[in-house]
Amino acid sequence: MDELAAYGGLFAVAFAAATILPMQSEAALAALLINGSFPTANLIAVASLGNVLGSVVNWVIGRGLERFRDRPLVPR
Known part of the structure; x- marks a missing residue:
């Protein structure tokens, strides 16, 4: 179990x-x-797998935020 916890x-x-x-x-x-x-x-x-998958999450978040590009940051 220690090995699984460490990894x-x-x-x-x-x-x-x-x-x-x-x-x-x-x-x-x-x-x-x-x-x-x-x-x-x-x-x-x-560690490499964790870093790569974390970077993929950032990429997905960035792609999702693209739809808000032309909207103002503060609604009026």
Whole structure:
């Protein structure tokens, strides 16, 4: 269970850091790498997947906001 929690936590932090939330996934990745209990390739793969999926969320949000381009920011 500890392994799943470590990978899940790293994924969540990397995902959140790739969205508009101000987080640093590098610190979590570095801590797990220093721990030495997990394979480096697996940690990098999980962090990369979280970052990519977080970036996709940003892209989807940006595409959704495109429809508000010509509207005023404050309704009158």
